[in-house]
Amino acid sequence: MNTTEPSPTPTPAQRSGGDLVVESLTALGADTVFGLPGQHALGIFDALRRSPLRYVGLRVENNAGFAADAYARTTHGVAPLLVSTGPGALMTLAALQEAAAASAAVLAIGSQVPLAGIGGGRHGYLHELTDQSASFRGVVKSVHTARTASQIPSAVAAAWESALSTPHGPVWLEIPQDVLLAEVDVPPVTHLDAEPRELAPRPELIAAAADRLTGAGRPVILAGGGVVRAGAEAELLALAERLRVPVATTFGGKGAFPWEHPLSLRSWLEDRHTTAFLEDADTLLVVGSGLGELSSNYHTFRPRGRVVQIEADLGKLESNHAALGIHADARLALGALVKALEERPPREGAAVAPEDAVAGLLAHVRDRIDSQHLDLEQQILASVRDALPDDAVSCWDMTILAYWAWSAFDPRRTNTMHSAQGAGGLGYGFPAALGVAAAEPARPVLAVSGDGGAMYSLAELATARQYDLPVTWLIVDDGGYGILREYMTDAFGEATATELARPDFVALARSFGVPAVRTSPERLRTDLAAALAAPGPSVVVLPARLRMFAPTHTTG
Numbered sequence: 001m002n003t004t005e006p007s008p009t010p011t012p013a014q015r016s017g018g019d020l021v022v023e024s025l026t027a028l029g030a031d032t033v034f035g036l037p038g039q040h041a042l043g044i045f046d047a048l049r050r051s052p053l054r055y056v057g058l059r060v061e062n063n064a065g066f067a068a069d070a071y072a073r074t075t076h077g078v079a080p081l082l083v084s085t086g087p088g089a090l091m092t093l094a095a096l097q098e099a100a101a102a103s104a105a106v107l108a109i110g111s112q113v114p115l116a117g118i119g120g121g122r123h124g125y126l127h128e129l130t131d132q133s134a135s136f137r138g139v140v141k142s143v144h145t146a147r148t149a150s151q152i153p154s155a156v157a158a159a160w161e162s163a164l165s166t167p168h169g170p171v172w173l174e175i176p177q178d179v180l181l182a183e184v185d186v187p188p189v190t191h192l193d194a195e196p197r198e199l200a201p202r203p204e205l206i207a208a209a210a211d212r213l214t215g216a217g218r219p220v221i222l223a224g225g226g227v228v229r230a231g232a233e234a235e236l237l238a239l240a241e242r243l244r245v246p247v248a249t250t251f252g253g254k255g256a257f258p259w260e261h262p263l264s265l266r267s268w269l270e271d272r273h274t275t276a277f278l279e280d281a282d283t284l285l286v287v288g289s290g291l292g293e294l295s296s297n298y299h300t301f302r303p304r305g306r307v308v309q310i311e312a313d314l315g316k317l318e319s320n321h322a323a324l325g326i327h328a329d330a331r332l333a334l335g336a337l338v339k340a341l342e343e344r345p346p347r348e349g350a351a352v353a354p355e356d357a358v359a360g361l362l363a364h365v366r367d368r369i370d371s372q373h374l375d376l377e378q379q380i381l382a383s384v385r386d387a388l389p390d391d392a393v394s395c396w397d398m399t400i401l402a403y404w405a406w407s408a409f410d411p412r413r414t415n416t417m418h419s420a421q422g423a424g425g426l427g428y429g430f431p432a433a434l435g436v437a438a439a440e441p442a443r444p445v446l447a448v449s450g451d452g453g454a455m456y457s458l459a460e461l462a463t464a465r466q467y468d469l470p471v472t473w474l475i476v477d478d479g480g481y482g483i484l485r486e487y488m489t490d491a492f493g494e495a496t497a498t499e500l501a502r503p504d505f506v507a508l509a510r511s512f513g514v515p516a517v518r519t520s521p522e523r524l525r526t527d528l529a530a531a532l533a534a535p536g537p538s539v540v541v542l543p544a545r546l547r548m549f550a551p552t553h554t555t556g
Contacts, residue, residue: 015188017149017180018043021109022051023189024156030080032438034068036061038084040111040127043180045082056438056467058431059459061088065095065106066428067435069170070395070418072104074439076231078163081108085177086127089135094425096139099170101422102252103229103313105163106170108140109156114178115147133174141169147176149184157194165197166329167312168229199312201328201336208324209285209308210340214347216283218305219245220265224295225252225422226288226312226330233257233414235334236287242338243347244354245285248274250295251406251421253288259410262355266362268407270297272552273364277357281305286323288330290316294406294421298553310334369408369549377404377546380521384448384474385410387528392416392444393436397429399450400482400546407549427456430473434460437469444470444532451477451502458503461512464537472531472538475505478545486548509539516541 021044025033032054037045048055058064061083068079083089089110099106112118112132113125120130129135133143142162146155152175159173213219227236227249233256240247240263247257248265257264268274275297278284282305289295290311299320307323310333317325326333350357369378381404388394390412396402396419411417418436420428433447449457454475464471476482480499488495509516516539519527524542531538 015184016043016047017152017175017182017184018045018047019050020149020152020184020186020189021156021175021180022047022053024153024192025080026051026053027189027192028078028157028160028194030078032056032071033080033082034058034064034071034435035082036064036084036088038088038111040113040177041082041084041088041180043177044109044111056434056463058434058463061091062095062427063431063457063460065092065108066098066431067438068106069095069099069102069104070432070435071439072099072106072168073102073229073418074393074415074436076229078105078107078160079435081106083108083110084127085111085113085132086129089132089174093135093139094423096136096170096172098420098423098425098428100139100141102225103168104170105168107159107163108170108172110172110174111180112174112176115176118176133172136172139170140172142171144171144173145175146173146179149179149182150186152179153189153192157192161194161196164194166199166230167226198332199327199329201310201326201333203336205324205326206333206336206340209326210337210344212283212306212308212324213243213245213285213337214341214344216347217350218281219243219283219285220278220281221245221247221285221287222250222278222289222295223247223253223256223287224250224289227253227256228288228415230288230312230330232287232331232334235331235338238338239334239341242341246277246354246358248278250289251419254406254409254417255411255414259412263358265358268365269295270407270551270553271365271368272297272555273361273368275301275552277361279304283308286310287334288312291320296320300553372549374547374549376521376544378408380524380542380544380546381405381408383521383525384446384528387525387532388446389444389532392446392532393418393433393440394446394448395419395429395432395436397447397449397453398424398426398483399448399453399476400486400548401448401450401476403483403548404546405448426453429453430457430471431460433471433473434463434469437471438467441470444472446532447471447473449473449475450482451475451479451505452481452500454505455500455502458508461509461514461537461539465513468536470536472528472540474528475539475541476546477502477505477541477543482546483548505539505541514539518543
């Protein structure tokens with residue numbers, strides 16, 4: 001009679017450096033890892049089958065990085081990313097740049113050539129680079145190396161702590177192939193300490209900021225992605241309501257403040273009316289934003305009042321405008337501000353009620369958009385919003401509909417709208433949605449791409465099917481790189497290299513076993529809602545050529 005015996009627990013002599021990696025991740029609290037195996041990294045992947053970690057394997061390393069990025073944003077935690085040497089490692093760079101821009105705590109662990117090949121010589125090893133880690137130093141928060149098995153647990157813990165310390169961000173750890181494969185005789189890793197560094201504000205700066213806000217006649221708050229990453233939405237709301245201050249959110253900060261709140265200026269930052277409103281503030285409190293290109297309406301913003309800036313990333317503090325700079329975590333700083341204001345008399349009323357000023361601004365924005373005859377674009381965006389459940393998450397690629405969404409889409413919940421606007425690379429939407437679904441498989445997730453961006457991620461239809469992830473992928477098919485077509489036509493009179501041959505996306509999705517439907521603007525709401533309600537992955541293709549609203553930064 002044939003019997004199947006349970007697999008024996010590996011003895012210390014059977015364990016390898018790869019086991020130390022997965023044991024260390026488990027000891028630090030990881031439960032899911034993303035990645036793609038490669039020859040030099042097989043020691044880690046072999047060890048995965050002896051660990052409780054769930055592995056989500058994607059088909060392209062860059063897409064695995066985007067999935068890890070969105071997983072980290074969703075969980076406010078660390079997302080391990082496992083890749084191999086050379087080409088595999090370098091393929092993650094675009095995703096890690098986006099993670100750095102969005103402060104997503106991705107712990108990328110890559111292999112290296114054998115230890116004897118490290119040091120700058122040319123030994124001819126497969127995938128060999130003269131200095132692999134140098135490729136990452138300008139992209140990630142920190143670079144770590146483990147050259148012996150005994151160094152692995154401490155190196156993993158140090159990288160984890162760096163990724164999760166304020167501001168969050170991606171880190172790179174590399175380990176030579178022979179170190180990962182070598183047997184180890186040390187006990188299994190059961191406990192590791194990695195205490196993220198908190199960044200508390202200095203009390204005298206909080207007192208000065210409180211003085212400026214209470215003494216201001218026209219204060220305004222601009223909330224960026226740092227508010228969402230820090231989980232500081234409640235503190236922001238308390239501050240705004242105590243002071244009765246209008247609040248605008250950056251594209252990365254969408255959801256930080258309730259969209260329908262009477263003090264909400266929403267996110268119309270690529271609009272001269274909003275820019276002028278921010279400029280007119282006698283005290284502008286900027287929280288979790290560096291006032292970069294998009295948040296400053298392409299650097300046309302010129303504040304006439306005083307600026308107070310709360311920013312966890314020291315490199316962004318006063319990088320574009322002089323301010324009372326407070327280097328701190330947004331939640332800790334806003335909480336301290338609220339407490340300081342509780343000890344002070346209420347701010348005197350403004351000449352114009354803040355709620356009326358907000359309503360007036362939004363009316364000007366609405367009139368400007370309505371004058372441009374962009375009914376199709378607004379209809380499609382409204383259909384997406386109506387089809388999407390309130391608690392669903394959406395992930396947006398670099399496409400015209402996403403550019404609309406940055407300004408005009410109500411996420412309805414905090415931390416439910418993710419996009420690649422930080423670094424601006426194509427291909428983010430669908431793999432990011434897979435990462436969100438891996439984090440919260442009970443929630444429907446929407447990915448939005450254009451046909452050009454979709455071509456970066458088609459292989460991940462196999463991933464979605466393999467893991468049965470509940471992601472609906474909306475592909476807006478306009479036959480090219482739509483936003484680049486508009487930019488080039490506006491700048492040069494005609495577009496070059498923007499028109500694309502593309503597949504039948506419906507037939508292609510079905511070939512992966514993924515249900516797909518071709519829709520129209522009139523049927524979009526119904527078809528999208530049905531796809532989102534169905535289990536597992538699905539694709540909805542919308543043939544449509546959309547336009548952007550007219551820019552204001554080029555006209556003044």
